[in-house]
Amino acid sequence: MSTVRLAPVLRPSVGGSKQVSAEGNNLGEVLNDLFERFPTLKEQIKPDGNLSRFINIYVNDQDVRYLQGLDTNVGPTDTVILLPAMAGGCNYGLFAS
Amino acid sequence: MGNASREIMRQARKQVPEWSPSQVHEALAIQHEAGPTNQEIVLVDVREKHEWDEGHLPGAIHVPRGYLELQIEEAVPDKSKTILLYCAGGVRSLMAGVTLQQMGYENPISMSGGFGQWKGNGYPFVQPRTMSEAQSKRYSRHLLIPEVGEEGQFKLLDSRVLLIGAGGLGSPAAYYLAAAGVGTLGIIDADVVEESNLQRQILHNTKRIGQYKAESARETLEALNPDVKVITYLERLDETNVARIIADCDVIIDGTDNFPTRYLLNDAALLANKPVVHGSVFRFEGQLTVFKPNEGPCYRCLYPEPPPPELAPSCAEAGVLGVLPGIIGLLQATETIKLLLGIGDPLVGRLLTYDGLAGEFNELHLFRDPECPACGENAHPENLPTYAEFCAVPAR
Numbered sequence: 045m046s047t048v049r050l051a052p053v054l055r056p057s058v059g060g061s062k063q064v065s066a067e068g069n070n071l072g073e074v075l076n077d078l079f080e081r082f083p084t085l086k087e088q089i090k091p092d093g094n095l096s097r098f099i100n101i102y103v104n105d106q107d108v109r110y111l112q113g114l115d116t117n118v119g120p121t122d123t124v125i126l127l128p129a130m131a132g133g134c135n136y137g138l139f140a141s
Numbered sequence: 142m143g144n145a146s147r148e149i150m151r152q153a154r155k156q157v158p159e160w161s162p163s164q165v166h167e168a169l170a171i172q173h174e175a176g177p178t179n180q181e182i183v184l185v186d187v188r189e190k191h192e193w194d195e196g197h198l199p200g201a202i203h204v205p206r207g208y209l210e211l212q213i214e215e216a217v218p219d220k221s222k223t224i225l226l227y228c229a230g231g232v233r234s235l236m237a238g239v240t241l242q243q244m245g246y247e248n249p250i251s252m253s254g255g256f257g258q259w260k261g262n263g264y265p266f267v268q269p270r271t272m273s274e275a276q277s278k279r280y281s282r283h284l285l286i287p288e289v290g291e292e293g294q295f296k297l298l299d300s301r302v303l304l305i306g307a308g309g310l311g312s313p314a315a316y317y318l319a320a321a322g323v324g325t326l327g328i329i330d331a332d333v334v335e336e337s338n339l340q341r342q343i344l345h346n347t348k349r350i351g352q353y354k355a356e357s358a359r360e361t362l363e364a365l366n367p368d369v370k371v372i373t374y375l376e377r378l379d380e381t382n383v384a385r386i387i388a389d390c391d392v393i394i395d396g397t398d399n400f401p402t403r404y405l406l407n408d409a410a411l412l413a414n415k416p417v418v419h420g421s422v423f424r425f426e427g428q429l430t431v432f433k434p435n436e437g438p439c440y441r442c443l444y445p446e447p448p449p450p451e452l453a454p455s456c457a458e459a460g461v462l463g464v465l466p467g468i469i470g471l472l473q474a475t476e477t478i479k480l481l482l483g484i485g486d487p488l489v490g491r492l493l494t495y496d497g498l499a500g501e502f503n504e505l506h507l508f509r510d511p512e513c514p515a516c517g518e519n520a521h522p523e524n525l526p527t528y529a530e531f532c533a534v535p536a537r
Contacts, residue, residue, distance in 0.1 A: 051426075052423050052424055052426055053423070088451075097444070097445045097446045098444050098445075098446050098447060098448040099448075100443060100444075100508075102505050102506075105503070105504060105505050105506055106505075106506045107505070107506060107507060107508035109508040109510070110506065110508055125505065127505070128448050129400075129443070129444035129447060129448050
């Protein structure tokens with residue numbers, strides 16, 4: 045059971061919470077648990093079945109591409125962060141100026 | 142000179158060795174040949190600041206006689222070094238020599254004849270750049286900080302920062318950079334001031350509604366600080382103008398409002414080797430990082446593609462707490478000043494996140510992708526897509 049923190053734009057898909065707990069011993073299992081429980085989240089960030097190229101994942105503040113990707117071990121004291129692309133503002137974008 | 146001072150001088154001459162300017166000149170030349178690791182002689186100018194400003198010996202450090210006891214140990218911690226003291230005529234430097242001996246310095250030497258005779262002999266001297274009295278007052282709080290000082294303030298005055306956008310992030314960033322004395326601020330923004338901007342875009346005001354934001358910004362900034370020159374670009378950044386507009390700046394502050402511009406800016410900055418200070422906000426949260434070419438990741442390392450529109454609501458749709466871009470914009474200005482002065486640890490490869498409601502700052506370690514098409518091993522930033530076609534919302 046680890047903690048998963050979500051960027052603001054993803055929170056509506058998990059009922060509005062900033063963070064949720066998830067089961068799994070590695071990142072892949074944790075994400076599968078999340079997607080099973082929150083199908084809307086799965087639609088948002090995994091539309092083709094693979095993790096989107098505009099989402100980054102951090103385990104304990106490290107980008108998982110520096111770790112073991114989906115095989116990264118995740119334990120009860122670890123925090124997973126899902127962070128979509130930073131972007132623009134008043135026309136179109138995730139984060140505004 | 143009265144009897145007592147004559148006696149003081151007589152005693153000082155007995156205690157403190159003196160070298161003529163030609164002896165000093167020769168010793169310094171030998172030391173210069175020996176190289177930077179063999180610097181046994183330290184040259185100390187004990188005159189007042191206005192005398193130092195009119196010219197001093199190359200390589201000298203300035204410790205005025207009035208602050209000698211208080212500053213010399215920090216300026217020259219090693220008391221075994223040879224300290225060559227000089228003043229205008231050779232009197233104050235002798236007395237300084239006595240003081241140094243009392244403080245345990247093993248080898249102070251006074252230059253007889255002082256700076257006057259040095260110049261008379263035709264030996265070289267340097268004249269430092271000086272600040273006007275008005276500038277010394279304006280920037281006095283900067284001048285007191287060791288990491289800034291006069292040298293740092295001159296660096297800021299000589300610097301050129303380009304701000305992409307004079308909106309929520311650009312406003313506080315530009316305001317404080319102008320206050321800090323960054324000499325040239327370029328602002329590119331094609332929009333005009335609207336009422337809904339005034340909740341956070343503090344460079345503008347009610348009277349400026351309808352005016353171009355870049356021009357409104359210039360009015361405010363030049364009124365705050367006449368040392369600052371503001372150059373305005375009333376256009377949108379695109380492939381036809383980006384290389385020209387970013388060419389002369391030292392740092393770019395990204396306050397853009399759309400994805401295609403961010404990708405375009407990223408690639409152009411890589412080609413021109415310019416650091417980009419990136420910030421963004423959403424409701425109560427904000428983020429900040431520095432993209433520095435060849436040192437850390439670039440924007441495309443993080444996000445090879447933009448998200449679909451439903452994952453990227455604009456601030457007009459989602460809202461933003463007015464103070465949030467104030468905080469992030471100010472942090473962008475801080476990172477910019479660190480880059481310009483070469484001090485501290487800029488947020489290269491690190492993403493600072495701020496949660497206003499929780500009152501929390503956190504940091505993420507960003508990944509630099511060796512296969513990034515913009516900055517990786519086989520990079521080709523000159524012909525990458527900016528995804529303008531993905532962004533269905535037409536530009537205003």
